[in-house]
Amino acid sequence: MRIWLPLAAALMTGLAALPTLAEDVYRWVDDDGVTHFTSHPPKNRKADQLRTQTGHSEPVDYATQYPEEETPEQEQPREENRGPTQAERDDACQRARENLRLLEQGGRIAEETEDGSRRYLSEEDKAERAERAQQIVEEAC
Structure with missing residues (x-):
């Protein structure tokens, strides 16, 4: 009983101070x-x-931070036979040329695997990728 009285008094004092x-x-x-x-x-x-602060931040509009996923009726109609735009082709051309330059330059080339580790490309892998990059250069540039 002795501990309850001071505890109740402290609780009431704390609750009385909240409106202030x-x-x-x-x-x-x-x-x-x-x-x-x-x-x-x-x-x-x-x-x-x-300016006093209560420990709470300003109200946040979570709808803008986490937009709802599009449902099929909200999706924009897509053209079935639409090819890449000129900007997409220019970007692909630039990336393919840079990749080809790096592959022909020689040296070790590493790529990141799914688990986050590095894997170095073999000579066969580099040759395959150089061939693909050359095809993209011929098609996109």
């Missing part, structure tokens, strides 16, 4: 240089209103 957390807080300095914090600004004296 939502009020505005003003800071001002008196003639003696003492800084005061009050819920109301003093008369005939300059006071700064403080």
Whole structure:
């Protein structure tokens, strides 16, 4: 019983102080240089209103952060026979030329595997990729 009384008193004191957390807080300095914090600004004296924070951030619109997945009726109609645009061909051409240059330059070339480790390309892999890059250069450029 002895522990419940102080515990209840502390709880009631904490609950009584909650409404004051939502009020505005003003800071001002008196003639003696003492800084005061009050819920109301003093008369005939300059006071700064403080911005208090409750630990919560500004409201967030989660709809913009996590857009809903498109349902089939929302999807845009796609053209079945649409080929790559000129910008896509230019991009593919540039990447293929850069890959071809790196493959013909020689040296070790590594790629990242699904588990995040590195795998070095064999000479056969490099030859295959150089051939594919050359085909893309001929088609896209």
